[in-house]
Amino acid sequence: MSSDENKFTPYMRKDRLPHIFCPGCGNGTIMNAFLKGMEKAEMDFDNIAMVSGIGCSSRIPGYMNCDSLHTTHGRALSFATGLKTANKSLDVVVFTGDGDCASIGGNHLIHAARRNINLTVICINNNIYGMTGGQISPTSPKGSFGTTAPYGNQDTPFNLAELVAAAGATYSARWTTIQIENLVTSIKDGLKNPGFSFIEVVTQCPTYYGRKNKLRTPTAMVAIMKANTIFKSSADRMRERDLEGKIVVGEFAKKQKAEFTENIERISEEKFGNKTVINSAYETEL
């Protein structure tokens, strides 16, 4: 590879670039961070299958040059569960958004975490529904504005990384798009973790969240995000009211537990011997 070629575009469907994301959208950054994390984890890109739901974040697999499944709203994790169970050798990565996985797909999220199935979920949390035009999402901060909250959001937002950790995931972390080194390392750890890995990336949406909340430029949004970020180790020593409106970053779960597809295989192997055939649909005789 020549040194003047971009390091990320060889992994992408070049005929589809530039992508549809707005100027300054964090999704492109997260694509880069994922590819870096994947390189650092020494994964085989050809063996990666990407699954996504609906939303801005879920368009990412469409730009990646690997097998990708762009599914229905909120259901990405159920498709990924089937894909991983049917072929355990695949490395399945799920790209999802806050509306996709916390709102319509909330049930699938907690159940996938409970099963501890070996998926790497990258949840791109921009605090708003971008693709439909700026409605508030379950992670919109209290008091923020959206087209469906013209007088300010009154609901308490979800803390996704904590929620997933509580539901039984073996790896759960939250970072923002500006802590790049941490994010890359976290994605690497998530990919290597043999269990359910959840990485929430808080990102900027200058087009909708920014416009509704007086942060029109990407740099203004990123600056506010940077100023509001607190590491978990410091946050643990702070009072709850001081943490209001802050983004707590860090790792919320890192442990080892039996994995879902391994369990299925173990029972089948111990009792009846190894009879699993990969790509069994293509066999004439089973």
Next chain:
Amino acid sequence: MSQEFFIQGNEACAKGALRAGCRFFAGYPITPSTEVAETLARELPKVGGSFVQMEDEIASVGAIIGGSWGGTKSMTATSGPGLSLMQENIGYAFISETPIVIVDVQRGSPSTGQPTMAAQGDMMQARWGSHGDYEPIALSPSSVQEFFDFTIKAFNLAEQFRTPVFVMADEIIGHMREKIVVEDDIEIIPRQMPEDKDNYLPFKNVENGTNPMPAFGEGFNIHVTGLTHDERGYPDTNDPETHNDLVQRLCDKVLNNCDKICSVKSKSCEDADIIIISYGAPVRSAIEAVSVARSEGKKVGYIKLDTPWPFPEEEIKNLSSNASDIIVAEMNLGQMYYEVDRVLPNDVNIHLIGKIGGLMPTPDEILSKINEIGGN
């Protein structure tokens, strides 16, 4: 050589799925289809397959679509309320051309209805349940043997046409115990792996035959989406022509092959004045009614729809060309009745025996209808 079993309909369905090569089942418990899941939970690990009890029906059908792209024949089983939840992802399976099999053991409805009683109220749900235009394939068994056979046939049709296939059974067939005969040589159609990695187009129009379907992880790097897409699978949502080509092709795939898909069974229709059309459990009453009526010298025949969808228009038109009266016997307040009405000419009188409440139309009810019409 062949083997004989005395088993329940739902168990026969599970047996058929295993025989057809199904190695992945995702489902959610729902009466009266649960025995399919229970049997497969017991049997799939024995053959190296996977059984997953999902969190709901939406996730179940999502998981089997994922499983199918993972290179495994996949199935789910449910009943009316579950089928309602599945509809969005069934539409996804149509547009993404994913072969899956959905078994619906129908129960009294709408809503929770009569969980332990039979009905045929989901026929139109299978036809029009998801949004948009599509042509489903549905098979309707009327005996335990047929439940076994049709499950295998459903897998074959799904692979042949790369489309979801419904098996529309009902509680009577699902919970009935009968003898079935399992032959040794049953035709199983395997999936085809494409050969040319460089020029392969996953969503290309193939006039005669099947566009081969790759599995994920084989290096084809395909993009599967529910958005309107071109032959490569890349979204192209603003071009009216792309959308028209795609949806038209998905419909034509089934409609142009009706002669291969559609199947009816009939008896003594050639000279019949009155023909009974039915599918599923009510066929059993129709057969009895015809044999009684014939013994009384009345010219009565029956047509049994093996495939309610696509609706076997030509077959029905041909078989009933001499009949003056048609009786449609079904366990709903008239669903296929209107299809028959649509297909046949105006001078044919069409009568409905629509029985709901959980019991099927009896031979006596059909016979009294025949007498009422005045068959001779």
Next chain:
Amino acid sequence: MIIIDEDLCKGCHLCLFMCYQNVYAISSEFNKKGVQLPYVNFGERCTNCGVCEVICPDQAITVDVNKNWWVGKEDNAFNPKFSNGRK
């Protein structure tokens, strides 16, 4: 050395914000897409940290690969396992 792909850049200026050595500056002119492109103003300050390369949402920035700390000593060959879809 920093290369900016003018066709891919959408002008979000995150590179400018993230660079702690203030290497970048913004052009006063608009290009044909209406984007004020960033340009390398103080190239000699660049430490090849590669943050701009990763933060760029449009994959428009490339920093000299051999000195980049993102790429470790062993994997200079750029992920040898990747076959570009020809498994």
